[in-house]
Amino acid sequence: MSAALKLSDPLKGAVGSTATKLGTQLDLHTVGDLLRHYPRRYEHRGQLTPIRDLPLGENVTILAEVRSATARPMRQRRGEMLTAVVTDGVDTLNLTFFNARGIKHAVVPGRRALFSGTVGRWQGKPQLTHPKMIFLDDEDDEKLADVDKPIPIYPATAALDSQVIRKSVAMLLDTLGELPDPIPVEIRSRRRLMGLREALEAIHRPADDDAWRRAKHRLVFEEAYVLQVALARRRADDRAVAATPRRPRPGGLLDAFDGRLPFTLTAGQVAVGEQLAADLAAGHPMHRLLQGEVGSGKTLVALRAMLTVVDAGGQAALLAPTEVLAAQHYRSMTALLGDLAAGGMLGGDERGTRVALLTGSQSTASRRSALLEVVSGDAGIVVGTHALLQENVMFHDLGLVVVDEQHRFGVEQRDVLRGKGKTAPHLLVMTATPIPRTVAMTVFGDLETSTLTELPAGRSPIASHVVPVAEKPGWYDRTWARVREEVDAGHQAYVVCARIGDGEADGAADPDGPEPGRTHRDPAGPELPDPAGEPPPDEVRRPSRAVVEVLEELRGTGALAGLVIEPLHGRMPTEQREDVMRRFAAGTVHVLVATTVIEVGVDVANATAMVVLDADRFGVSQLHQLRGRVGRGTAPGVALLVTDAPPDTPARARLDAVAATLDGFELARVDLEQRREGDVLGARQSGVRSSLRLLRVLRDEGVIEDARQEATALVAADPDLSAHPALAQALHDLLDPQREAFLDRG
Numbered sequence: 204m205s206a207a208l209k210l211s212d213p214l215k216g217a218v219g220s221t222a223t224k225l226g227t228q229l230d231l232h233t234v235g236d237l238l239r240h241y242p243r244r245y246e247h248r249g250q251l252t253p254i255r256d257l258p259l260g261e262n263v264t265i266l267a268e269v270r271s272a273t274a275r276p277m278r279q280r281r282g283e284m285l286t287a288v289v290t291d292g293v294d295t296l297n298l299t300f301f302n303a304r305g306i307k308h309a310v311v312p313g314r315r316a317l318f319s320g321t322v323g324r325w326q327g328k329p330q331l332t333h334p335k336m337i338f339l340d341d342e343d344d345e346k347l348a349d350v351d352k353p354i355p356i357y358p359a360t361a362a363l364d365s366q367v368i369r370k371s372v373a374m375l376l377d378t379l380g381e382l383p384d385p386i387p388v389e390i391r392s393r394r395r396l397m398g399l400r401e402a403l404e405a406i407h408r409p410a411d412d413d414a415w416r417r418a419k420h421r422l423v424f425e426e427a428y429v430l431q432v433a434l435a436r437r438r439a440d441d442r443a444v445a446a447t448p449r450r451p452r453p454g455g456l457l458d459a460f461d462g463r464l465p466f467t468l469t470a471g472q473v474a475v476g477e478q479l480a481a482d483l484a485a486g487h488p489m490h491r492l493l494q495g496e497v498g499s500g501k502t503l504v505a506l507r508a509m510l511t512v513v514d515a516g517g518q519a520a521l522l523a524p525t526e527v528l529a530a531q532h533y534r535s536m537t538a539l540l541g542d543l544a545a546g547g548m549l550g551g552d553e554r555g556t557r558v559a560l561l562t563g564s565q566s567t568a569s570r571r572s573a574l575l576e577v578v579s580g581d582a583g584i585v586v587g588t589h590a591l592l593q594e595n596v597m598f599h600d601l602g603l604v605v606v607d608e609q610h611r612f613g614v615e616q617r618d619v620l621r622g623k624g625k626t627a628p629h630l631l632v633m634t635a636t637p638i639p640r641t642v643a644m645t646v647f648g649d650l651e652t653s654t655l656t657e658l659p660a661g662r663s664p665i666a667s668h669v670v671p672v673a674e675k676p677g678w679y680d681r682t683w684a685r686v687r688e689e690v691d692a693g694h695q696a697y698v699v700c701a702r703i704g705d706g707e708a709d710g711a712a713d714p715d716g717p718e719p720g721r722t723h724r725d726p727a728g729p730e731l732p733d734p735a736g737e738p739p740p741d742e743v744r745r746p747s748r749a750v751v752e753v754l755e756e757l758r759g760t761g762a763l764a765g766l767v768i769e770p771l772h773g774r775m776p777t778e779q780r781e782d783v784m785r786r787f788a789a790g791t792v793h794v795l796v797a798t799t800v801i802e803v804g805v806d807v808a809n810a811t812a813m814v815v816l817d818a819d820r821f822g823v824s825q826l827h828q829l830r831g832r833v834g835r836g837t838a839p840g841v842a843l844l845v846t847d848a849p850p851d852t853p854a855r856a857r858l859d860a861v862a863a864t865l866d867g868f869e870l871a872r873v874d875l876e877q878r879r880e881g882d883v884l885g886a887r888q889s890g891v892r893s894s895l896r897l898l899r900v901l902r903d904e905g906v907i908e909d910a911r912q913e914a915t916a917l918v919a920a921d922p923d924l925s926a927h928p929a930l931a932q933a934l935h936d937l938l939d940p941q942r943e944a945f946l947d948r949g
Contacts, residue, residue: 207380210235217378218371225371228363234375235936238403240368241422241896242355245415246317251291257322257329264319264356264365266339267291272310274303285310289318297330306336315339317354319364335364353409372407379403383929386425390913397421419897420906426898427907429933431914432924436934438490439922446488446627449515449602451480456583457510459543459554472500475653479508482629482651483515483603489629494638495655496831496867501633504655505605506536506584508631513556513583517602517628520585522620524608526562526777527784527800532607533560533586535806547581556583563590564777592619600625606632635828638871642900656868665830665840667862669818669855673847682814682843683762689812690766690793694838696812698796699829701820703772704751747817754796763794771797802828808836818844819854823874826861872901 212234214222225231231240246252252265267289274283285303287310288295298318300306320334357368384391384399391398397405397418405418451457468476475493482489495501509519523529537544537558544558545551559573559582576582580599585591601624621628632650672679686696754770757763769783769792786792788807795801795810802825813833818826826844834840844862848854860873900907917927924931 208234208375208378209380210238210382214371218374221367221371224363224367228360229358234379237368237372238375238379238407239896240357240372241406241419242415243358244356245353245409245412246356247353251315254289254291254294254296254329257296259322259324259329262319262321262359262361262364264317264359265291265296266315266317266354267296268315269310269312270295271312272307274307277301283307297325297328298334299325299330299332301333309336309338317356317366319359319366321361335366337366353412353415355407355409355415369407376404376407383932385429385927385930385933386421387917387927387930390428390917391421394424394909394913396424399425423897423903424906424910425933426896427903427910428914429930429937430898431907431911432918432930433934433938435911435914435918436922439918441490442487444487444627446486446629447515447517447602447625448486449483449512449517449629451511452514454554455514456543456554456556457507457514459552460507460510460540463541463543468503469500469655469657471495471655471657472504475504475655476507478651478653479504479631480511483508483511488627489603489631490650491631492638492650492652493631493633493655494652495635499655499657501635501655502532502535502607503539505607505631505633506539509584509603509605512602512629515602517600518577518580518583518585518598519603519605520587520591520598520601520620520623521605521607522591522616523586523588525773525800526564526588527771527773527780527805528607529560529562529586529588530781530784531805533558536584536586544584546583557581558584558586561585561587561590561596562777563588565590589616592616596623598623601628603629603631606630608634635831642871663834663837663839665834665842665865667830667842667844667865669858669862670843670845671847671850671855672845673849679845680762682845683757683760685841685843686794686812686814687762687766689841690763692811692838693809694811695787695790695792695807695809696794696814697801697810697829697832698753698757698794698814699801699816700750700753700796700798701747701817702749703774703798704749747820750796750798753816757794757796766793767791768794768796771795771800773798773800799825799829801832805832806835807832809838810835811838811840813840813842814845815842816845817847818858819846819848823857823861823870824867826858827867827870830861 208217210233214225214232214234214237217234218225218237222232225237229240231237246264246266251267254265254267257263257265268291270288270290272285272287274285276282277284282301283303285298285300285307287298287300289298290296298310300310316339317337318331318334319336320331323330323332355365355369357365359365359368379400382399382403386396386399390396396402399421402418402421405414406422409415409418479489479491482491493501493504505521509521512519521529521532523532540555540558542550542552543555546553546555546557548557557576559576561570561573561577565573573582573585574596577585578597578599585598587596590596604621604624621630638652670678670682686698689696750770750772754768757768767786769787771780771783771787773780775783783792783795784805787795787810790809799821810833813830815821815826815829821829830840830842833842844858846855846858848858857873860870864870898906917930918924921927924934
């Protein structure tokens with residue numbers, strides 16, 4: 204008798220030659236890999252699959268009934284071609300077989316079968332060519348003999364259909380031994396959860412719908428629980444690290460700054476400031492995520508925390524993803540601080556410090572001067588790009604690292620900067636992309652979260668409109684007339700393009716803009732964009748508009764005659780880019796034609812109009828960020844989202860959602876619901892297959908909260924998991940070296 208299978212056993216010895224296809228087609232290599240390849244859905248003999256929902260180009264398995272079948276001789280070669288029509292009772296689907304011998308006797312009207320193949324199109328109608336078939340009245344198919352049992356349908360490929368996967372899974376289940384369960388028995392009892400062995404049996408060979416639903420609930424909880432244990436251990440490890448407490452000096456720099464503010468802090472800014480002050484005063488490093496709406500004042504809150512550290516004798520560094528954003532931070536901070544930013548200099552306040560700027564394109568003299576101020580400690584605040592990470596950048600006493608737009612940096616980059624402190628510096632990461640609460644509990648579960656929801660007094664409303672140029676071409680000209688109206692009223696405008704131009708491919712990244720989205724393979728669906736990247740294409744379309752061509756077009760547009768129109772993108776020389784930004788801020792440039800380099804940090808209160816060309820090429824959160832560049836003063840803003848996306852498409856739905864609300868948190872949920880979350884441990888950054896198979900961070904909010912509670916309690920009682928070896932092994936499997944690095948945000 205052969206030994207019982209373990210989850211770590213290779214598939215090759217368990218399912219024979221099929222193991223090769225499972226490995227190459229689906230990246231499944233062990234028994235555990237295949238058993239965690241869960242069914243996408245379940246079919247029932249009495250319920251036919253809706254044909255109108257079949258996605259073009261995707262491999263599908265459907266349950267349908269043969270309506271008609273016709274065999275005829277082929278013209279160009281010997282043999283017969285069989286064409287059949289199957290139905291779900293409402294719609295029909297064509298089947299084509301180029302060799303009817305051996306099957307025409309089986310494909311007859313009235314028979315029901317599972318048909319597997321890739322959905323194509325012929326003469327405007329959906330079609331399956333040479334689909335594989337399982338007829339449901341075949342008594343010799345022992346796996347489908349029970350008419351009452353749900354039939355599992357798996358994520359499959361053209362070369363490896365659902366039937367083959369189902370039979371391979373059955374072979375494993377028949378020889379699978381008892382399995383160590385990562386969820387402790389007391390938690391399973393308290394939460395009324397199946398054991399692991401029972402759950403795997405029930406999700407792959409359910410007796411009824413209730414069985415697979417209970418199995419799925421247990422497996423969803425397991426994914427959430429193991430992840431939350433990892434995060435709870437990370438938080439515990441962070442608390443064990445020593446850090447220098449940083450407390451403000453009475454009558455010092457922070458008090459002087461607060462006394463000069465020309466406005467009153469919002470209640471949210473005060474509350475978050477108190478949270479940060481308490482964290483900075485602790486003897487272990489702060490690890491906090493600060494999120495908030497565009498324009499909610501996150502940078503001001505971060506600056507006050509930085510001044511606290513300077514008061515305590517330390518330095519603070521702000522890491523920005525682009526030179527445009529770094530320069531913006533530098534200008535706004537020095538303007539807010541006034542003579543407090545000229546410490547030790549003629550005319551500077553005696554309580555003050557200095558603010559240094561470090562970027563990759565600085566002149567040698569400017570860079571040398573900045574480096575000296577940093578290493579000597581004269582500069583209490585250092586603002587920079589990736590240039591801060593270079594070996595020759597040394598700090599006198601780095602006490603706080605602030606990372607702006609954290610999703611634009613890898614973990615290694617943040618850790619390099621944090622490693623420049625004498626002791627572990629405090630960490631504050633900021634994002635203007637609102638994050639739903641359950642995402643914060645998973646993606647950033649090792650960070651405490653603070654949220655700014657209210658906008659400062661004086662911020663103006665922004666009206667957003669979709670401009671559907673395919674349906675209403677005249678609206679395109681009206682767009683530029685509307686821009687002219689804003690300029691004639693004394694204001695300025697942005698025009699945003701997806702590309703720079705100069706011959707680069709569509710979707711090419713602006714070197715100083717956001718990273719382009721990459722794709723991941725979702726185990727329960729087709730290839731999807733990464734949550735931080737571009738939206739899914741609805742169809743093959745023309746190339747998006749580029750800065751270079753739009754600039755020339757607008758300079759020749761009658762409605763904009765006489766206006767100063769300039770470009771801004773990451774390929775421009777730094778001096779030219781800074782000159783354009785200075786002139787735009789001064790009001791001498793009327794219209795800025797830019798890439799998404801302006802997405803964050805650019806703050807020109809007089810800019811009131813935002814035109815986004817090819818708006819359907821941008822994600823929901825990115826559009827929300829972009830329009831946050833207008834309405835930053837006393838005059839109301841207007842955002843015009845120009846698109847040729849047809850009505851009733853996902854692309855138009857995204858734009859309609861953006862136009863319908865200014866609530867970034869609501870839009871974040873919309874964005875995530877459309878994209879799905881993919882890999883919360885960072886498939887995009889680690890390049891590995893998704894860790895989440897069943898867990899969905901929006902749908903499973905209650906499960907995540909329960910799992911977090913259980914995980915926190917267990918880690919407090921057993922930090923090393925010495926009493927829970929199965930859980931420790933599950934954690935090891937989850938956190939391979941790449942995932943461990945990604946999770947190590949602290």
